[in-house]
Amino acid sequence: MSENSTVKEAYVELKKVNKHFKDFHATDNVDISIPKGRLVALLGPSGSGKTTILRMIAGLEHPDSGEIWIDGKKVNDIPGSERGIGFVFQSYALFRYMTVYDNIAFGLRIKKVPEKEIKEKVTELLKLISCEGLEKRYPSQLSGGQRQRVAFARALAPNPNILLLDEPFAAIDAKVRLELRTWLREMITKLKITSIFVTHDQDEAIEVADEIIVTNQGRVEQAGTPRELYSHPKTPFVAQFIGNSLPVKNYDDFRFFEKYEDEVTAIIRPEFVNVYKKGEKVQFLSSAEEATVEDIIFRGSSFEIKVRLHGNLISAYRSIIEPAVEVGEKVDVFIYRMFLIKNEEISIISNQSLKQESVVI
Amino acid sequence: MDIRKENRILKWVLIIISFVFLAVFLILPLIYIIVTAFRDGLSGYIKGITDEYALKATGLTIKATIIAVLVNTIFGLAAAWCITKYSFKGKKILSTFIDLPVTVSPIIAGLIYVLTFGRQGALYKYLDPLGIKIIFAVPGIVLATVFVTFPFISRELIPILTAQGTDEEEAAALMGAGTFTIFRKVTLPHVKWALLYGVVLCTARAMGEFGAVSVLSGHLRGKTNTLPLYIELLYQGYDFTGAFAASSILVIMAIIVLVLRLILEHKGKKELDVSRR
Numbered sequence: 036m037s038e039n040s041t042v043k044e045a046y047v048e049l050k051k052v053n054k055h056f057k058d059f060h061a062t063d064n065v066d067i068s069i070p071k072g073r074l075v076a077l078l079g080p081s082g083s084g085k086t087t088i089l090r091m092i093a094g095l096e097h098p099d100s101g102e103i104w105i106d107g108k109k110v111n112d113i114p115g116s117e118r119g120i121g122f123v124f125q126s127y128a129l130f131r132y133m134t135v136y137d138n139i140a141f142g143l144r145i146k147k148v149p150e151k152e153i154k155e156k157v158t159e160l161l162k163l164i165s166c167e168g169l170e171k172r173y174p175s176q177l178s179g180g181q182r183q184r185v186a187f188a189r190a191l192a193p194n195p196n197i198l199l200l201d202e203p204f205a206a207i208d209a210k211v212r213l214e215l216r217t218w219l220r221e222m223i224t225k226l227k228i229t230s231i232f233v234t235h236d237q238d239e240a241i242e243v244a245d246e247i248i249v250t251n252q253g254r255v256e257q258a259g260t261p262r263e264l265y266s267h268p269k270t271p272f273v274a275q276f277i278g279n280s281l282p283v284k285n286y287d288d289f290r291f292f293e294k295y296e297d298e299v300t301a302i303i304r305p306e307f308v309n310v311y312k313k314g315e316k317v318q319f320l321s322s323a324e325e326a327t328v329e330d331i332i333f334r335g336s337s338f339e340i341k342v343r344l345h346g347n348l349i350s351a352y353r354s355i356i357e358p359a360v361e362v363g364e365k366v367d368v369f370i371y372r373m374f375l376i377k378n379e380e381i382s383i384i385s386n387q388s389l390k391q392e393s394v395v396i
Numbered sequence: 397m398d399i400r401k402e403n404r405i406l407k408w409v410l411i412i413i414s415f416v417f418l419a420v421f422l423i424l425p426l427i428y429i430i431v432t433a434f435r436d437g438l439s440g441y442i443k444g445i446t447d448e449y450a451l452k453a454t455g456l457t458i459k460a461t462i463i464a465v466l467v468n469t470i471f472g473l474a475a476a477w478c479i480t481k482y483s484f485k486g487k488k489i490l491s492t493f494i495d496l497p498v499t500v501s502p503i504i505a506g507l508i509y510v511l512t513f514g515r516q517g518a519l520y521k522y523l524d525p526l527g528i529k530i531i532f533a534v535p536g537i538v539l540a541t542v543f544v545t546f547p548f549i550s551r552e553l554i555p556i557l558t559a560q561g562t563d564e565e566e567a568a569a570l571m572g573a574g575t576f577t578i579f580r581k582v583t584l585p586h587v588k589w590a591l592l593y594g595v596v597l598c599t600a601r602a603m604g605e606f607g608a609v610s611v612l613s614g615h616l617r618g619k620t621n622t623l624p625l626y627i628e629l630l631y632q633g634y635d636f637t638g639a640f641a642a643s644s645i646l647v648i649m650a651i652i653v654l655v656l657r658l659i660l661e662h663k664g665k666k667e668l669d670v671s672r673r
Contacts, residue, residue, distance in 0.1 A: 095566055115569070124563050124566070128567040130564055130568070132585035142571035145571055
């Protein structure tokens with residue numbers, strides 16, 4: 036197999052796919068292209084159509100119009116079981132009256148694989164998911180994390196080409212979820228299997244996926260790497276959905292930000308903002324503005340500082356090793372840039388003083 | 397303190413009411429049945445239950461019960477399956493009509509079939525030339541029994557299948573399992589106890605059915621008389637020993653079913669705990 040030549044080609048492709056549930060337009064003219072070996076997240080709020088897309092790729096739902104292609108074949112009329120797909124359900128859907136062993140072996144038994152080979156495969160998978168010794172247990176006797184991993188192993192057992200995961204971490208408590216995210220990412224990278232997972236949690240998508248497809252109201256808003264989505268949102272929805280985004284109407288009140296046109300909104304994210312204690316020696320102090328701290332939230336590795344500036348409650352992060360600020364304290368605030376939303380377009384506006392300074396240098 | 401005392405009084409009052417009620421309405425009559433059955437001694441009792449017609453009636457009751465249970469098991473599974481796993485037009489109507497036989501008086505059930513299959517009935521002129529007799533014959537009795545026990549099995553299955561959802565079936569289907577395999581390996585283990593419980597309820601009801609069967613049977617001794625009809629016949633003929641001896645057969649059958657039900661409930665609950673924990 037010449038893997039390099041196929042890397043850029045679309046392995047899973049949706050072309051102008053539409054799907055209605057009665058009056059609800061769940062998928063609206065969706066075009067998606069996913070290269071082989073990628074780990075892709077379908078990210079969007081609930082009801083945005085991400086699960087429907089996943090279920091259509093799996094053959095669990097059928098599009099009203101449009102085409103679905105997998106590995107160069109149109110699969111609209113091919114049943115899900117023949118598309119080479121492993122599916123991990125949100126509820127895991129483990130067969131509750133079968134042991135862990137029988138759950139993982141199920142797909143292989145359907146394929147009439149000899150029992151000896153099944154045993155080898157199941158043993159190998161149990162090792163992979165670190166669940167050796169649990170083969171005689173029933174799903175009810177497993178922890179949430181173990182169930183998730185067994186569901187993962189069961190989906191992988193018949194050697195699928197594509198792994199689909201529907202909200203794989205939704206039913207797991209926070210601590211285990213973080214572990215499982217890392218685990219899943221490592222596992223999929225190791226197996227080099229094309230994977231698509233659905234999530235409504237942007238942190239999860241950003242952390243786990245190579246590429247994110249953002250969906251909203253049945254449409255694809257933007258597809259790209261987490262960094263691209265973060266720094267170059269193409270639609271207002273993405274700009275607001277990704278990151279901790281604050282819409283600001285009176286952006287031209289801020290120092291060194293000019294007014295562009297009427298009826299526009301700017302978006303400020305905490306990472307665009309620096310908060311300085313009075314007397315701190317910093318680069319842009321001369322162009323900073325004074326504001327009052329209204330709230331401080333401890334985030335573990337940093338503080339989120341909320342300051343009131345021109346009527347807006349603006350968030351910024353401050354490292355815990357920097358001198359602490361207090362509520363009510365006057366601080367200097369410097370804003371690097373904002374996203375500007377005009378109609379359906381996004382542009383980035385930078386603090387004018389940055390330009391001046393670069394001119395000076 | 398006072399509340400606890402009051403609670404204890406209430407507890408005993410409720411217990412006594414329950415037991416007295418049970419004694420007066422159930423235990424006493426049961427004892428009466430046995431005493432009357434043995435009124436003419438053991439030989440009288442044996443004569444009563446080994447009577448040719450009593451045996452034939454028992455046989456017919458068992459036959460009608462088995463057929464009704466089989467038919468309703470198949471229908472119940474099919475109906476419960478389609479109501480819970482698919483969405484289609486008329487689902488609500490189907491779901492509502494399944495319950496009709498329990499709400500309608502059995503006598504009406506009997507009359508419906510007389511009107512449908514009887515000499516005045518719409519289907520009579522097609523069935524008669526074929527030599528198919530339904531009214532006042534065994535098929536009528538079976539039909540009536542099927543009708544009155546119609547919803548017992550599907551009603552046990554529907555809540556369980558609804559609670560289970562369709563994820564496990566979808567998972568199995570995605571791995572290439574056919575419908576029958578999915579049913580056998582995924583759905584059936586899940587509904588097994590509920591199904592058996594439904595069968596037990598259905599059996600109990602089928603054995604004792606009187607009203608609908610009475611209308612359709614024609615009361616031909618040794619031919620179309622089920623056990624309950626036979627008992628009534630003997631009773632009307634002042635043969636109390638015979639009537640109560642025959643009743644005792646029905647009572648024994650009912651007790652067997654009751655014990656089965658207890659065992660099933662116990663086992664099913666245990667397994668449900670395993671699957672839910």
